[in-house]
Amino acid sequence: MAVLGPAPVMARPVVVAGGPTGPSGGPTGATGVTGPSGVTGPTGLRGQTGAAGANSTVTGPTGASGVTGATGPVGSSLTGPTGAGSSVAGPTGSTGPTGFGSTGVTGPTGATGATGVTGITGAGATGPTGPSGGPTGSTGPSGSVGATGSTGSTGTVGQTGVAGASGVTGPTGPASGPTGATGPTGTSGFVFRGAMVKKAADQTTANYSTAAMVAWDTEVYDTDAWHDNTTNNSRLTVPSGLGITKVVIAASINVTLKAATTYNALLIAKNGSVAFSGAVGISPYPAGQAGFNYLCVCTGPIDCTAGDYFEVQYEDDDTSVTIVAANSNMSIYAIG
DSSP states (O other), rough: OOOOOOOOOOOOOOOOOOOOOOOOTTOOBBBBBOOOOOOOOOOOOOOOOOOOOSSSSOOOOOOOOOOOOOOOOOOOOOOOOOSSSSOOOOOOOBOOOOOOOOSSOOOOOOOOOOOOOOOOOOOOOOOOOOOSSSSOOOOOOOOOOOOOOOOOOOOOOOOOOOOOOOOOOOOOOOOOOOOOOOOOOOOEEEOOOOOEEOOOOOSEEOOOSOOEEEOEEEEEEEOOOOOOOSSSTTTOOOOOSSSOEEEEEEEEEESSSTTOOOOOEEEEEETSOOOOTTOEEEEEOOTTSSOEEEEEEOOOEEOTTTTOOOEEEEEEEEEEEEEOOOGGEEEEEEOO
């Protein structure tokens, strides 16, 4: 029979109450000092070795292990308040000592510190404004003008408005006003335009056996350049720019030294021809008698336009006669 030793003494765990809650918002306290480890309880007494069994092979029961001592409480870790006025955190407080037993209640979070003052805005000057854009390009060429639209139809004439009332008759003027100044004398209603030409000297030994135009080399009068004494001097030509449409022509020939019983004739020609409307001529040749020494013709109004010309054509069987300058001539004048 084995003899048991005294029962082991059981160490009771020590319960340490938690420390008080740190003040709210204070500075973070210094880290607390780690508390000392709890005292290890004494090792229980080793039990007596039991008596050997009958066969001396039975081991006695192992004695119970001693109770482990309780762990000391952890110290509280209170956070200090955030520093006021700036965003810089205040210094971390030292850790407080580790309390005994269970962890103490965490204190309330301290109030958030005020936001720090915003820094001064940099004083750098704003750079000059760049140009708003490149130079304006040249104006493009104008487009071609479109075709003019057709003219719209004329609208209908509106009705005639009602006649307004007659105005009041003004007072009667004086019986007679002063006589005005006499106006300038007007030009005559008829402006004579014409020419007369003749020979400067007798034309002797003249041969008109073949009808020919008589030349005139002296102007008695010429109002509008009807005649030229040198160029085409047999002609009287209707001048341009005067609106002349009708003329009258007259001619007279006086011949001497004419043989008896010879034929002679005097005609007016227009533009080189004796055949025209209003043509005239004379041929006073009686059978068996000498021709006359004086021949005269005169037309009625002859239609004409600017540039038409007139001449005297003479014919005589005698091949050598004298045309007397003083009594021979041709004239023309406008009547319309």
